Structures are given as structure tokens and as C-alpha cells.
Amino acid sequence: MPRLIYFLSFTLSLLLGLDTAFGSLGPESDGKGSHPALLVQEKDFPRLRNRLEKDPHLGALYERLRQEAREILGSLPCRYELKGSEGLLSVSRTVLRRVYLLALMHWLEGGSRWRARLWEELAQAASFPDWHPDHFLDVAEMTHAFAVAYDWLYPVWTSKQRQILRQALVEKGLKPGLAAFQEGPQFQWWTSSASNWNVVCNSGLGLGALALRDKEPALAKEVLSLVQRSLAEGLAAYGPDGGYPEGPLYWSYATYYLTLFWAALESTGEGDGGLGSRSELAATGFFPLYLLTPSGKLYNFADAPEFLPWRVPLVWLARKFQRPVLAWPGLKSREPHPLELLWQPEKVLSPENADLPRDRLFRGVEVVTFRSAWQDPKAIFLGFKAGTTRLPHVHLDLGSFVLEALGYRWALDLGPDSYELPGYFGKSRWDYYRVRAEGHNTLVLGPGPQPDQAVGVKAPIIKFHSSEDRALAVADLTAAYAPRGRRVWRGVAFLQRRQVLVQDEISLDQPREVLWFMHTSARAELRNQGKTAMLHQGEARLQMDLLAPPEAKFSLQPARPLPLSPHPLGQSANSGVKKLVIALPLQKEVVLAVALTPLGPGDPPLPPPEIVPLKAW
Numbered sequence: 001m002p003r004l005i006y007f008l009s010f011t012l013s014l015l016l017g018l019d020t021a022f023g024s025l026g027p028e029s030d031g032k033g034s035h036p037a038l039l040v041q042e043k044d045f046p047r048l049r050n051r052l053e054k055d056p057h058l059g060a061l062y063e064r065l066r067q068e069a070r071e072i073l074g075s076l077p078c079r080y081e082l083k084g085s086e087g088l089l090s091v092s093r094t095v096l097r098r099v100y101l102l103a104l105m106h107w108l109e110g111g112s113r114w115r116a117r118l119w120e121e122l123a124q125a126a127s128f129p130d131w132h133p134d135h136f137l138d139v140a141e142m143t144h145a146f147a148v149a150y151d152w153l154y155p156v157w158t159s160k161q162r163q164i165l166r167q168a169l170v171e172k173g174l175k176p177g178l179a180a181f182q183e184g185p186q187f188q189w190w191t192s193s194a195s196n197w198n199v200v201c202n203s204g205l206g207l208g209a210l211a212l213r214d215k216e217p218a219l220a221k222e223v224l225s226l227v228q229r230s231l232a233e234g235l236a237a238y239g240p241d242g243g244y245p246e247g248p249l250y251w252s253y254a255t256y257y258l259t260l261f262w263a264a265l266e267s268t269g270e271g272d273g274g275l276g277s278r279s280e281l282a283a284t285g286f287f288p289l290y291l292l293t294p295s296g297k298l299y300n301f302a303d304a305p306e307f308l309p310w311r312v313p314l315v316w317l318a319r320k321f322q323r324p325v326l327a328w329p330g331l332k333s334r335e336p337h338p339l340e341l342l343w344q345p346e347k348v349l350s351p352e353n354a355d356l357p358r359d360r361l362f363r364g365v366e367v368v369t370f371r372s373a374w375q376d377p378k379a380i381f382l383g384f385k386a387g388t389t390r391l392p393h394v395h396l397d398l399g400s401f402v403l404e405a406l407g408y409r410w411a412l413d414l415g416p417d418s419y420e421l422p423g424y425f426g427k428s429r430w431d432y433y434r435v436r437a438e439g440h441n442t443l444v445l446g447p448g449p450q451p452d453q454a455v456g457v458k459a460p461i462i463k464f465h466s467s468e469d470r471a472l473a474v475a476d477l478t479a480a481y482a483p484r485g486r487r488v489w490r491g492v493a494f495l496q497r498r499q500v501l502v503q504d505e506i507s508l509d510q511p512r513e514v515l516w517f518m519h520t521s522a523r524a525e526l527r528n529q530g531k532t533a534m535l536h537q538g539e540a541r542l543q544m545d546l547l548a549p550p551e552a553k554f555s556l557q558p559a560r561p562l563p564l565s566p567h568p569l570g571q572s573a574n575s576g577v578k579k580l581v582i583a584l585p586l587q588k589e590v591v592l593a594v595a596l597t598p599l600g601p602g603d604p605p606l607p608p609p610e611i612v613p614l615k616a617w
Helices: 002-017 044-054 056-073 089-109 113-126 136-152 159-183 196-211 217-238 247-267 279-283 286-291 312-320 324-332 338-343
Strands: 360-362 367-371 381-385 401-405 408-411 443-445 461-465 470-476 485-495 499-520 523-527 532-537 540-548 554-558 578-599
Touching (some): 044 056, 056 089, 089 136, 089 338, 113 136, 113 159, 136 196, 196 247, 286 324, 286 360, 286 367, 312 324, 408 532
Antiparallel strands (some): 443 499, 499 578, 523 532, 540 578
């Protein structure tokens, strides 16, 4: 019955305004431009068809996309459904995904079924009462969808179909965008924010304006002017060298939209809006590349999962800046995007063949990564961060680290909790375990119900060094623990590319409890009266030696809130995860040092490293 209702609704929409559903097909000159011109040109599709015949990797990705598109043929169009805090966003994203897949299939496989099914989707979304401007990401993503659908299939839509698409773009996309800029940051905070919302919303509107640059020139010009002015605020997050403080997930999301808008500016002959001259954008593709670990996961700080969802920006940046190494992560794409096929460079280099350094510090975000090798799946990887607690998706994780070795993750980041938890992006955010310092591999100084690191502060990495025998970073975390902490430094050292030292120097305003945490899913046993912890995964081991202070020892605890911490209902139980804990009561001045040594089958333990003051590192 639902399918029949949708069919009747679709048929009625045709009878009310369309000449024929798919009659009168063929190019129509618009007098001012040609289509498709947004991101691609018509000649790109036969080029891709030829590449698919010769490139097994691209051919395999294409088969996955074709299977997904076939499944869409038998599905119902999306309905107007608002879901919790995300509003219409999942609907907008589903429509967008279907647009790209079905439009690609139309150009590569021909026939009428792909555009027929796509029109059914678009007619339904065009009839929505709005695209939910109260949660403006929803508008931005649907505007993106309609811009691509209008432009890519412009030659085969009827004149009235084009009219319906244009009207939806104007009334439900661009005009709400103008209203958002007129309301200003008091109501639409993203218009002046250095966040992923700014980049996504502006870029989505920009794509819509570029699609209508010929038919709605005055409106398009006005929107593009406002978009580019506002986008300058969002681009500040990438400074100074391409890192992104909201973590790899939101780097991926923001940069996906940014590169699409950038590419569309160029493909439609509008220049690049000054984006090409920004050194931080030229370098930003290296950020996820360095966060990629030997296991293929990510150093997933902030609200990030362990895998990178949007790899399109890496492919485009590789082409734009002629750096084929940036496309290397895309070779392992979990859910390919049609643009990955269309933009894939002819040549992709591995980091080793590109002779990339193994260690890198990203300023601004204050994240550093070290590794023993680029392409050995059993290599050692150490990620360490300071940074900020000021932006929407950040955690209280200053000083936290992750460690991989021998094919396993030993020190892990739990990632985000459910976005549907009450107040997760509001006043209750700092109550949730996974967001608090106690839920990360860092320090808690004087536990209690309050946020266990200061909110809205920055903590810098004050020393970074990279050499074969000793690579290191030192972070000044004092701001994260003020006013309790008078001086709080944490250093991490990668010794001989075989052993990791984590060393803390803590000076407090008065004696307080000092807690050191490391989360792991490994099997753990304590030895040497708690001075040593041995972790096991498969045949691999991680030996943890507590070097200072002499009275300290390890304990094992569940990954759950401390007794004095908030205990909000509904948060993750963190099943399968435990944490190594060092608890020091009533400390005012303390040096705390732990050596972590990965051991394969038969490997002997390494001697403990010498403890020297961090100033002497």
C-alpha cells in the first residue's frame, strides 16, 4: 500500500505540471553556461568508463556502487521525518547519496530507469514543506543534493522538471540561507563559527548558488558573496598547518564540503575564492594521513569513530596539489563515493614511496603522531594531543594518547557517546564519562563532580623532536587543570622506535589526589606487586613498568565514572574495556613515569629508560 500511495502521488505530480515524465529529452541551451558543470563535465563520464575497464581497483569500487544503486531502484522515496536532535539530516543525506549514485549510473549505464527513480526521489523531496532550517545542516545537505541532481542531469530533465528543481533550490535552500545570514549569529551561530557547521552550511549553499548561476544570477551572486564572507570564519579552524581541532570525523565532514565547493567554483569558471592561496588548506590532506594507524584505523580523538567516513576530499586534494600520496588512504575505502571514481588520480603513492617523515606535529590542534614504519601492519604508532576544550565536538582529553603495536590497539580512545543523550551538546556534556578526562588516557587531579579539565582553554605542545633513536613531545597542560595545577606537564618519548615513555611532572596548589588512566580492551595481569602490568592480545604483549614515584602501583578498574563523578543514565557501559589506574593520594609535587614496551613472541623485555626532567628532554 505505501508503494502504491507514492506511485499515485508521483503520477499526480506529473499530470499537474509535466509535459511527459521523461519525454522531450535532450540538451537545452541555457544561453549562459553548459551542464553538467558542477564538479564534473559530461566528458568525464566516458573517461571514467574507459578507466573502469583498465583499473581493477576502480572496477571493484564501481561494482559496489552499482549494487547499491540497484537496491535503491526497489526502495521507497524518503519521507519528511524529523528524528531527534538530527532533525531531517538523515533524510537529506539519504537523498544526497541517492542523487550521486543514480546520476552516476545514468551516465555510465544509460537507460531511463536510473533517472526515473531519481526523479521520484526528487519530486518527493521538492514537495516537503521545508528542508528544516531550524537545523541548518539539513538544508545545506539537501541543497547540495538538488544542486547536483539539477546540474548533472540537466540535459535529460524536461523544462518543467528543471523548473521544479530550481524552485525547490530557491525557496527551500537559498532563500532560507539568506534569512540565516540576515538573522546573524544570535540565531544562526554557525554563520560566524570556526566549526564544521560553518564550512558545511556555507559550502552547501554555495553549491546551490553555483548550480543556478545562469538562471538566477542575482540571487546566486548574493548568496556566493555572503557564503564566502562567512566561510572565512570556518576556515580559521584549519590554521596554521591543516590540522582540525574537532577531530578526524569532523575534518572529514567539513573538508568534504569545502573541497566540493572549491571544486565547483573552479569547474563553473568562478575562480577559487582565494582558497588555493591558503597554505593551511594546501597542507590539510596530511592531517588524516598522519592520523591513520598501522591497523587502518584512526587516532580517533574528539567525537570520532575509528574509521574515516568521507575520503573524497583526500582524492581531490591529491589531484589539486599533485600529491598522489594523499589519495593513498582512499585505496581502503569502506563505502566508496562516486566522486572517488571520477577524481581518482592516475597514480597513487604510498607514504614510504613519497618519502614522508614518520612523525609530525600539527600546530593549533596540537596533535602529534609517531610511528616506527608507514606500511608495516605490526608497526608501533603513538598519537598524543594537547589542544583545546573550546569547540563543539572536543572532549576533555588534553594530554591523552593512543598506542598501537604488533597489529593491536593497546591504549584506546572510547570515541563519542550517543548524540541523543540529554544535553550531550549542551550543559550536560561534561557529565558523560566518554567526554570527561577520566574517560581518556590522561590525568585527573582532585576528582569530583565538576568538569575534570577546564572548559574553554588551550594547552600547547611546547617541545617536539623527531629522530631515529628518540622522538618526543612535551605538552604544557597547566591551563587544563587551573587553578588546582600550578604546573602540569606531560611528555611522551618514542625510544629507539621500540619503547614509549609517558612522564608527568605535576605541581598542585595544595595536596590533592592524583589519578593516571589508560583504557584498554586487552587482557591484563598485574605483576611485581603492582609495579608491572602485562597486557595480552593474541600472541602479542605490552609490558607496562611503573618507574616513578617509588610508592605507586597499578590497579585495574572498570571503564566507568569515579564515585564522585556524575552518573547520568543512558550513557555507554563501555563493555569489554578496562583501565589501568595509578592512584596517588594527597600529592602536591610528583613525577609520574610509565614505560610501555610492545613484545612479540619470544621478545625479551627492554631495560627501563632513564628518568630526566622534562625541561632536559
